[in-house]
Amino acid sequence: MPSIENLSGWGNYDQRKCLTKYLNSSSALRHWVTSNGDSFIARGFGRSYGDAAINSTGHVLHQCYRNRFLVFDEASGKLICEAGVSLADIISVFLPRGWFLPTTPGTKFVSVGGAIAADVHGKNHHVDGSWGKFVQSFELLLPNGEVKHCSRIQNQDLFRSTIGGMGLTGIILTAEIQLIPVKTAWVKVDYKRTKDLNDTFAIFAKDAAKYRYSVAWIDCVSKGKSMGRSVCMFGNDADKKEVPNLYRQTPLSVTPKRNKTVLFDFPNWVLNPLSTKVFNFLYYAGNKNCTKLVDYDSFFYPLDSILNWNRIYGTRGFVQYQAFLPPKNAEKGYRKILEQITKAGFASFLAVFKSCGSGREGLLSFLDEGYTLALDLPNTGENLQALSRELDKIVIENEGRLYLAKDALTDSTSFAQMYPQLPEFKLVKAKIDPRQQIISEQARRLKIVEEK
């Protein structure tokens, strides 16, 4: 039966009516793409913020039923699974056996396919790199029905374009991932407060390399002298001896927290500049310098305990603006960005800052050596679009780029400036998809795919 759904990204910004399909097997998918000339895009769990997993003129192919583990090697930690497996699933099955994700985004409700397509990064990027680094190979279904085994040795061009390629090169059917051994489910975290942006950069330069995990929450409400003050969190995997007494016998298990659900869209005014200010003030004040043992769930996924927290932004939705800047321009660039946001009368509820290591796995991968800052901005219509254009200018001036998994607003010219590898990507895409059957709203907006 044809099924129609109102789909948007996690930001609930710009919903579109889409035809959807839920297919269980790769043979059913292969049959669908070859016998049906319709355009399509794959969708994992819809955790990308913008319009990457939406296609309103063709089909959206949900991958959530393709969630089976196929091979696990207990000795090496090598896992082969279908691409609709969620990171949450991997953790719940393998953490108790002493294996964890090699790196993880700030939510565990993403699919393996979505993690490859966005080449996601975690708090350990500055040490370990992005998700793509731990992907040994994958099977890719092309629009002509062929299934290609892609790795660093076979079909390298497809491998490099699919990692970070936002689903535009085919449907990832299965993937081979390297899990890493851990002794405990705990992280030992040092909290350090900084007094301004300069101080934040100084602490990262001095300390980040000593820790496997580094991240900072930036107070982007305070202006003037304390602009950019933050709470930095630096962590390392905890040893068995360090685990809290109560858990020492079972260091790999953490009592699952009760998840809360937001039952309705909050009124649009709930998150306003004032409530945001109060939150930012309290968060800064509440986090003094200290060292704590934190379970993996609270450390990596603080937002996951409220299942659909995106609804607190109300029906208008929100966007996340996440920009990478190279080391030499980062401090001055982010200062400009923060100033621009305050000037435009916006206040970001959450602003997350990180340092990143060098090397991009995919042609359109996001991070390289430098820094990234992510900001939540409520959808105020025209205002937000104007602000986003201003911010894009700053990012381009400073030789940075936006994260496709978060982007909802940028235009094709800015995008092409941020991603000089685009022509190379388009060549690969033209080879495997001459009819341009695979397309998303994002690919249309950014002219990654140009319809004739």
Add this chain to the structure above:
Amino acid sequence: MKETTVIFGATSGIARALANELAAGGDNIVLAARDEEQLKAMANDLRIRHQIKVGRVYFDALDLEDHTAFWQETLKTDAGMPTRIVLCYGYMTDQEECQNDQGKAKRTFDVNLISACSLLELAAAYFTKNGSGTIAVISSVAGDRGRASNYIYGASKAGLTAYTSGLRNRLCKKGVHVITIKPGFVDTPMTKGLINLNSPLVATSEKAAIDIRKAMDRKKNVLYTRWFWRFIMIVIRSIPEPIFKRLNL
């Protein structure tokens, strides 16, 4: 006692959730379905997640002549001799299509009712000989009363409900238990595009699976899942026919 449960129609949405639920409880599982790729994937998945024994058997409900052979295969896997079975497959297509296409109407009865009778008699004979066992069959609330929008499928499920109640009556004296499962709305590939998934009446397949596992463990006779469907169906059955026939249902 360690159970070995055979799931017919193992690739269905409800069956996939049920296989996980039963395996988490320690059952060994035999998967029977017609999609070999998925069978293999599911078997590996269950082994990896739950470290249990899993067997798999090719099974097409419509190959009636081969049912005996299919059944024999389920006894031979390394998951052990079956102690219970669940029948999870089903066929539902648009009512209007069924009205206009004899073939589809026939298929509805062949899959949902005729094949079930054939398969369940084989299981009944096997469990009777053992003097124990559980047979769980997924019927539907749609079989409780025929409605304009879905009465051909409904009739096939009504037949299945009557069949299982008779079978229960017969096997009760032989130590074999029969459960009739009547799901309401469950979010699976079967219902995508047909029901509003945000409705409070729609259950996830995981919830339905927990209900089914408990009903099997507790040897219930008739299970409505979710529970409130029992009451919804009492109301629907009690509407007098002169009124019912005028309703848009």
